[in-house]
Amino acid sequence: MKNLVKWIYRRGIPVSLLLAGLVGMCAAQKLAITMDDLPLNGMLPPGVTRADTAKNVLAILKKRHAPPVYGFINAKKLEGNADGAEALKSWAAQEPVGNHSYAHMDLELNPAEAFEREIEENEPTLEVLAAKDDWRWFRYPFLHEGDTVEKRRVVRAYLKARGYRVAQVTLDWEDYLWNTAYARCVAKNDAKAIEWLRSSYLNTASEFLDLGREQAKLIYGHDINHVLLMHLGAYSSAILPEVLDLLKKKGFNLVTLEEAESDVAFEGDPDVGLHDAGTFLDQWMQVKGIKYPEHAEKPYKEVEGVCQ
Numbered sequence: 208m209k210n211l212v213k214w215i216y217r218r219g220i221p222v223s224l225l226l227a228g229l230v231g232m233c234a235a236q237k238l239a240i241t242m243d244d245l246p247l248n249g250m251l252p253p254g255v256t257r258a259d260t261a262k263n264v265l266a267i268l269k270k271r272h273a274p275p276v277y278g279f280i281n282a283k284k285l286e287g288n289a290d291g292a293e294a295l296k297s298w299a300a301q302e303p304v305g306n307h308s309y310a311h312m313d314l315e316l317n318p319a320e321a322f323e324r325e326i327e328e329n330e331p332t333l334e335v336l337a338a339k340d341d342w343r344w345f346r347y348p349f350l351h352e353g354d355t356v357e358k359r360r361v362v363r364a365y366l367k368a369r370g371y372r373v374a375q376v377t378l379d380w381e382d383y384l385w386n387t388a389y390a391r392c393v394a395k396n397d398a399k400a401i402e403w404l405r406s407s408y409l410n411t412a413s414e415f416l417d418l419g420r421e422q423a424k425l426i427y428g429h430d431i432n433h434v435l436l437m438h439l440g441a442y443s444s445a446i447l448p449e450v451l452d453l454l455k456k457k458g459f460n461l462v463t464l465e466e467a468e469s470d471v472a473f474e475g476d477p478d479v480g481l482h483d484a485g486t487f488l489d490q491w492m493q494v495k496g497i498k499y500p501e502h503a504e505k506p507y508k509e510v511e512g513v514c515q
């Protein structure tokens with residue numbers, strides 16, 4: 208430290224510049240990681256269990272000292288599935304759990320009353336699993352918050368009355384696309400395809416992290432705290448260390464969901480009926496009629512076609 212001070216002094220670097228640098232370092236953007244579709248999203252390669260998948264991801268989160276990561280569960284996936292139940296038990300022993308509806312119901316295809324029943328049906332499992340009384344966070348399946356404004360308002364009011372907060376999403380590169388593709392490529396032992404999955408995944412992640420931050424600036428005039436959506440599946444443990452490296456490289460500082468959503472940006476509600484509108488930021492872009500900055504699209508066709 209002393210040497211550093213001497214070095215700075217000798218070079219005559221202005222104090223204001225140093226302070227600006229320090230502020231920049233401290234102002235790393237806050238981001239909460241969340242995982243959906245527990246105990247499992249997509250397919251698994253032969254011989255791999257849900258329990259192993261969860262345990263491998265948990266070990267990485269622990270090793271990297273990640274703050275608590277909410278896992279959003281669909282309890283229906285546990286019925287008659289001992290492997291799924293074990294996966295979920297391991298998750299809840301280390302990380303918090305939240306409500307993702309009992310059977311991943313699509314609010315656009317169902318009335319609000321049926322959707323509310325789905326939320327309640329998921330609660331007994333959450334009550335048993337959660338170590339603390341901290342499971343009243345709701346993540347909308349497919350991020351569908353209602354195709355009519357009436358439906359949207361009814362469900363939002365219901366969630367609020369029941370003590371829930373909405374677990375919003377601001378960053379999403381549809382990582383689930385790679386889960387089943389990876390399971391297929393591992394089953395085929397196709398090393399070249401697996402390497403392509405890795406590069407396409409990381410390129411897409413990088414592109415959409417940048418896009419999300421651009422969107423925030425267009426909507427709010429500045430960047431905000433972020434909530435990242437991921438899905439627990441076959442590819443999660445293989446790619447997670449590199450995702451964590453990427454987030455660090457991009458200047459994100461991992462925080463809890465609660466801390467991320469303490470940003471006033473999350474107090475807003477687009478309050479309109481929307482069809483398949485995407486993230487919280489995508490919804491605002493639509494409502495405010497903001498044009499998207501240029502960006503590469505996700506390689507849907509290629510990922511769906513690989514190792515078929």
Ligand SMILES: [Zn+2]
Pocket residue numbers: 243244307311348349
């Ligand atoms: Zn989901």
